[in-house]
Amino acid sequence: MSENSTFDAVVLKELNKPLELIKGIQFPALKSGQTLIKIFYAGLCHSQVMEARGHRGKDPYLPHMLGHEGTGEVVAVGDGVTKVAPGDYVVMTWIKGTGQEAGGCCYAGPSGETINSGGVTTFGEYAVVSENRLVRKPDGIPFDLGVLLGCALPTGAGIVLNDIKPAKGAKIAVIGLGGIGISALLAATTFDPTVLIAVDIEQSKLDLAREFGATHVFHASKDDWEAEILALTDGKGVDHAVEATGLAEMIERSFNVIRPGGGELVFASHPKAGDMIRLDPFELIKGKKIRGSWGGSSKPDRDLEILADLFRKGHLPLERLLSNTYTLHTINEALEDLENRKIIRALIKINEPPADAA
Structure with a gap:
């Protein structure tokens, strides 16, 4: 199925331990609905930090592979796969689209040990991926930038395009400026x-938000940002707030800055397992709204082309979101840099795309 009989991949073997690069993993036989992908680039986001650090609670699938956004080339397909064919260039995403749901996959390690994976994984030279986690890469999107179409963009931009759908001239706040924010x-x-507010703890990200079009920026630890937002909106609050910090406390505080009578907070952040949010129920009676968003309510087969068109028109400067490039050998550095808020999104280069690939 490839030029080699085995491949290398990064594996999470123990929680709160460094990821391990395992060599000599065997290719499994493809089942119905599965595809084999040669991976060019993968993205790394806070979901992987949470998994690796054990912040999602007990993990019954160890050891397992990680990664849920990437780009690559279809090498082979299992029975019944019609959405893609060998030779197609694709975006891999955790958000389910059309096609068969083939479930996870079990690989044999170099000593015959079982290594688990979900319906999509991207931290390896190759991966078996379920048909419904693939979308053909849109024209004009480079392979490196294309990884953002697998998670950050459909989730973050999707919250605005699909969940919020703000009216022209609305007052909007974004709290947390990682890839999703x-x-x-x-x-x-x-x-x-009319008002677009950005809140974060890193000044470099606030500077970038200002460059991208934020009308006001506030430092989360230096400014009284809740009071500042209320002052900007005549004490009422914003029409919409997007929360993407991953902290339960920030979800609560973001709820304070939306207006009564229809103001809405949508959050896609993922606090640690067991963390709870506390809200004043009277604020809900007054008409404030709060909800979470699963992947920005995106439909990958529809929305990736919409996002690609925004990129082609110059509205999405994706190259500014990928801070540093790492490899499978330096992926633990990427985890640390992301965890310590040094970067917005980590790019993992795995295989070189063909020189003539579009």
């Missing part, structure tokens, strides 16, 4: 908001 802010600029 920045994507939400970029999408919000296309609706011509």
